[in-house]
Amino acid sequence: MLEKDAHNSSLTAITGLRVSLVDELEEQIDSLLEVLVTREVFTRDDREDVLGQPGPRGRVRKVLDILECKGEEAAQLFLSIRSHQQVFNKTKAAQLQCLEYNKVRQKHKDVLRRRSECMLFHNSRHGEKILFPEHYVNLLLVDGHQVLEVKKHEVLTFGQKRLCLKQRSVAQRTITPLELFSRANGTRPVKKVLVTGVAGIGKTMLVQKILFNFGRSEDSLAFDFIIHMSFRDLNLVENPTNFRDLVLRKNKHLAKELDTILTCDDKLLIILDGFDEFRHYRSCDADVFVTEPDEEAALTDILGSLLLGELLPRASVLLTSRPAATNHIPVGCIDRFVLIAGFSLTEVNDFFSRYFRDPTLASSMFAAASANELMLTLCYIPAFCCIVCCILKQSKDLSGESPKTMTDIYVHYLMAMLHSHTKRRAETDHQGSTQQLSDTVLKLGKLAYRKLMEHQTLFYSSDQEVAALEGCSFLSTFLDKMVAQEPGYTEEVFSFAHLTIQEFFAALYCAVTDQPLPDDSLSSRGEAANGHLDLFNRFLSGILSNRNAAVLLRQVGLRCSKEKAEAYRYKIISDLTKFCENGAYILNSLHCLFEQQDPSIALAVQPAKLQINVSDNTLSQMDYNALKYFLNLTKGQISELDLTGTGVSCEALRDIQPLLVRCKSLWLGENNLNMGAVQVIADVLRVSDTITYLGLGWSNIGDEELQELCSAIQVKKTLKELWIEGNRVTHKGLLSLKNVTPEPLKIVVAIWNDLYDTNPESVHTQESIKVNFTDDDMWDSWGEWVFRRCEVSSNEKLVTVLHKVCKISAQCLEAQWAKTFYRKLSELIKSRIECCVEDDMCKKLKTFDCLFN
Numbered sequence: 001m002l003e004k005d006a007h008n009s010s011l012t013a014i015t016g017l018r019v020s021l022v023d024e025l026e027e028q029i030d031s032l033l034e035v036l037v038t039r040e041v042f043t044r045d046d047r048e049d050v051l052g053q054p055g056p057r058g059r060v061r062k063v064l065d066i067l068e069c070k071g072e073e074a075a076q077l078f079l080s081i082r083s084h085q086q087v088f089n090k091t092k093a094a095q096l097q098c099l100e101y102n103k104v105r106q107k108h109k110d111v112l113r114r115r116s117e118c119m120l121f122h123n124s125r126h127g128e129k130i131l132f133p134e135h136y137v138n139l140l141l142v143d144g145h146q147v148l149e150v151k152k153h154e155v156l157t158f159g160q161k162r163l164c165l166k167q168r169s170v171a172q173r174t175i176t177p178l179e180l181f182s183r184a185n186g187t188r189p190v191k192k193v194l195v196t197g198v199a200g201i202g203k204t205m206l207v208q209k210i211l212f213n214f215g216r217s218e219d220s221l222a223f224d225f226i227i228h229m230s231f232r233d234l235n236l237v238e239n240p241t242n243f244r245d246l247v248l249r250k251n252k253h254l255a256k257e258l259d260t261i262l263t264c265d266d267k268l269l270i271i272l273d274g275f276d277e278f279r280h281y282r283s284c285d286a287d288v289f290v291t292e293p294d295e296e297a298a299l300t301d302i303l304g305s306l307l308l309g310e311l312l313p314r315a316s317v318l319l320t321s322r323p324a325a326t327n328h329i330p331v332g333c334i335d336r337f338v339l340i341a342g343f344s345l346t347e348v349n350d351f352f353s354r355y356f357r358d359p360t361l362a363s364s365m366f367a368a369a370s371a372n373e374l375m376l377t378l379c380y381i382p383a384f385c386c387i388v389c390c391i392l393k394q395s396k397d398l399s400g401e402s403p404k405t406m407t408d409i410y411v412h413y414l415m416a417m418l419h420s421h422t423k424r425r426a427e428t429d430h431q432g433s434t435q436q437l438s439d440t441v442l443k444l445g446k447l448a449y450r451k452l453m454e455h456q457t458l459f460y461s462s463d464q465e466v467a468a469l470e471g472c473s474f475l476s477t478f479l480d481k482m483v484a485q486e487p488g489y490t491e492e493v494f495s496f497a498h499l500t501i502q503e504f505f506a507a508l509y510c511a512v513t514d515q516p517l518p519d520d521s522l523s524s525r526g527e528a529a530n531g532h533l534d535l536f537n538r539f540l541s542g543i544l545s546n547r548n549a550a551v552l553l554r555q556v557g558l559r560c561s562k563e564k565a566e567a568y569r570y571k572i573i574s575d576l577t578k579f580c581e582n583g584a585y586i587l588n589s590l591h592c593l594f595e596q597q598d599p600s601i602a603l604a605v606q607p608a609k610l611q612i613n614v615s616d617n618t619l620s621q622m623d624y625n626a627l628k629y630f631l632n633l634t635k636g637q638i639s640e641l642d643l644t645g646t647g648v649s650c651e652a653l654r655d656i657q658p659l660l661v662r663c664k665s666l667w668l669g670e671n672n673l674n675m676g677a678v679q680v681i682a683d684v685l686r687v688s689d690t691i692t693y694l695g696l697g698w699s700n701i702g703d704e705e706l707q708e709l710c711s712a713i714q715v716k717k718t719l720k721e722l723w724i725e726g727n728r729v730t731h732k733g734l735l736s737l738k739n740v741t742p743e744p745l746k747i748v749v750a751i752w753n754d755l756y757d758t759n760p761e762s763v764h765t766q767e768s769i770k771v772n773f774t775d776d777d778m779w780d781s782w783g784e785w786v787f788r789r790c791e792v793s794s795n796e797k798l799v800t801v802l803h804k805v806c807k808i809s810a811q812c813l814e815a816q817w818a819k820t821f822y823r824k825l826s827e828l829i830k831s832r833i834e835c836c837v838e839d840d841m842c843k844k845l846k847t848f849d850c851l852f853n
């Protein structure tokens with residue numbers, strides 16, 4: 001019996017599979033029949049019998065009946081033909097799918113190319129097409145961002161008790177857009193990239209460049225698909241949604257292949273542009289995870305999951321943001337931080353050439369811009385460069401007082417645009433009056449202001465403020481119009497030509513109406529201006545300055561009230577005085593002062609102590625200009641200048657060297673200081689009669705650099721404390737301290753250096769050289785300093801400081817000073833939590849609260 005079964009195994013199999021074979025073969029029975037005849041398994045008569053059956057399923061059944069009569073050999077041949085057929089079908093399906101995938105990929109590239117091939121310039125939006133490749137100017141991209149790398153490191157090692165907490169400084173280098181996803185040092189894959197840069201520096205342009213090149217298959221970014229989403233547009237998503245729908249919103253042509261595209265997620269790049277513009281930017285550190293593209297969820301959870309790699313874990317993500325919002329990005333998941341540094345002089349020149357096209361005109365315009373150094377500095381930011389060109393194009397020169405500040409440039413721009421508009425109107429209907437102009441400007445201002453306060457950058461035509469603009473003629477100069485496809489209907493959607501222009505109009509509205517000045521000073525709850533209104537405040541200050549107020553009144557009949565201007569000046573003076581005295585973060589106030597260009601305001605700032613804290617923020621030349629402007633107008637000693645984590649370079653240090661000489665405490669830690677930079681510091685030590693405390697922790701200092709500093713310290717002998725934690729100094733390096741300790745240097749803090757071996761000749765047995773935490777007064781004062789800084793910090797800055805100080809907790813908690821320090825911190829955190837209204841911030845503070853208790 002068994003033997004018989006074995007002999008008849010194919011026949012038995014066919015009998016067993018009969019039902020499924022009928023399903024499987026019904027669509028291919030005719031071709032299968034032909035093969036059976038060709039291979040002589042069936043005769044022509046058999047074929048006639050089969051074809052005589054009604055319907056394909058009947059024909060399959062007949063084939064199976066005949067096979068049963070023919071016996072085992074025929075059954076075997078049949079099964080082998082069937083399995084060949086299966087393989088053939090599968091290959092064909094795969095080929096078809098691949099063909100379809102490639103077709104959609106090409107189509108998508110065509111769409112991206114079409115979408116990105118034009119460039120919008122602020123004054124050329126009346127049907128004038130400017131081709132992207134003809135106007136795109138190379139942007140300087142810097143790989144590595146000290147402050148964010150440190151933050152990431154701190155987030156990742158949060159609460160860990162590590163013995164050696166050395167944080168190497170980040171080596172920075174310039175890269176090209178092509179290298180954004182290339183592996184650093186050829187090791188770890190780079191999947192999540194964060195690109196930051198200040199307003200108008202070219203983040204969106206960089207995204208356009210990537211899309212354009214991809215659309216033209218011009219670069220070798222190894223992706224099959226790039227999905228581009230802007231937060232400006234995502235703000236319009238109201239209800240829970242899913243990732244698939246988010247992709248299809250703007251890419252309906254991907255619908256058929258989307259499953260395959262999402263399955264091959266390692267070949268997918270998702271670009272999320274303008275995180276700072278996101279209405280829900282505070283809620284992206286998701287703890288509710290979405291793992292499937294079809295899962296319905298809140299937009300923030302979907303985006304958070306994408307960033308954290310819970311959704312489409314193999315996909316690459318490029319996120320762009322202004323620096324102010326980076327505190328709300330889960331930096332732990334970012335593999336590469338890239339900073340856009342804008343243009344250098346060569347690129348500014350290139351921009352002028354491309355803008356004016358005629359080389360002679362371009363070079364005379366460039367000369368006009370170069371005549372004003374401050375204006376040239378502004379041109380390093382592409383958006384400002386573009387506006388400068390636009391003004392020059394309209395007015396041929398910079399007549400009158402030439403622009404010195406960012407606001408001056410925007411006011412000139414507004415005037416140039418209005419002027420060209422009235423000229424055009426005058427040529428046709430002679431109706432354009434100043435009154436009409438100022439009315440429209442005010443309406444635009446109201447729209448800009450209301451929406452900025454609500455964190456909105458896109459507005460529907462049904463919005464009240466948009467409806468009020470109906471019929472105004474020069475809107476297209478400042479507003480972009482798009483048509484949004486909503487399910488079932490379309491609606492017009494507007495946005496300002498650029499976010500900075502919205503911020504400018506918003507400030508203008510606030511300056512010339514009775515809208516109260518926004519109160520952004522640090523409240524006891526630590527809710528300082530969260531960066532969202534930084535630029536708005538700078539514009540507001542500039543517009544309220546006597547110079548610009550006069551221009552606005554003369555040219556458009558817009559009047560800033562005297563009281564408001566006075567109140568604002570008073571606010572600058574009192575803010576600056578307060579921040580100098582308490583050591584709070586001061587950069588934006590310095591910019592507001594700079595915008596006024598009125599030395600009498602700076603002279604009125606007379607703090608009891610001059611402390612300047614601009615730490616933990618990469619500084620640009622414009623920032624240094626604002627810093628120099630204020631400090632050059634003040635006299636005498638600078639009690640403290642805190643440039644920790646600002647990316648300060650050797651050139652920048654040279655630029656501000658005269659200020660460094662006036663400092664008593666100078667903090668330069670968490671910057672990558674090369675030998676050139678150390679030499680500038682040494683030069684300062686050689687001449688300064690005031691410098692007493694110097695902080696160079698985590699700044700890549702090695703033995704040679706330390707030696708350079710020690711020989712400089714010996715000249716004036718004013719330095720008392722040197723902080724060089726977390727560097728590369730060895731025992732040998734410490735020997736160079738021999739001649740300067742304990743006099744004049746009373747304290748050298750060298751913990752977390754390369755001091756592993758116990759060297760009998762070592763100098764750190766000297767009491768003044770600290771290589772470990774101890775229980776003494778010095779740490780007590782350190783704790784007090786940190787605590788004072790925490791007290792005047794916004795919650796966001798506080799969290800940055802807390803991350804830094806929580807590192808030491810494990811090692812020294814037993815010391816009395818540490819007990820007091822952490823108890824006070826814990827109380828401060830508790831009081832901040834009580835008043836905190838922002839969910840993500842509350843969560844962060846609570847984590848520290850748990851840690852410290």
Ligand SMILES: Nc1ncnc2c1ncn2[C@@H]1O[C@H](COP(=O)(O)OP(=O)(O)OP(=O)(O)O)[C@@H](O)[C@H]1O
Pocket residue numbers: 120121122135136137138139197198199200201202203204205206274321322351382383384386498499500
């Ligand atoms: N590489 C470039 N080449 C030519 N023009 C540029 C370039 N980058 C920026 N611009 C000009 O500057 C303007 C602002 O650039 P973009 O919108 O990319 O800035 P952003 O960094 O995204 O600003 P924001 O943070 O305010 O959104 C552009 O509209 C364009 O006119």
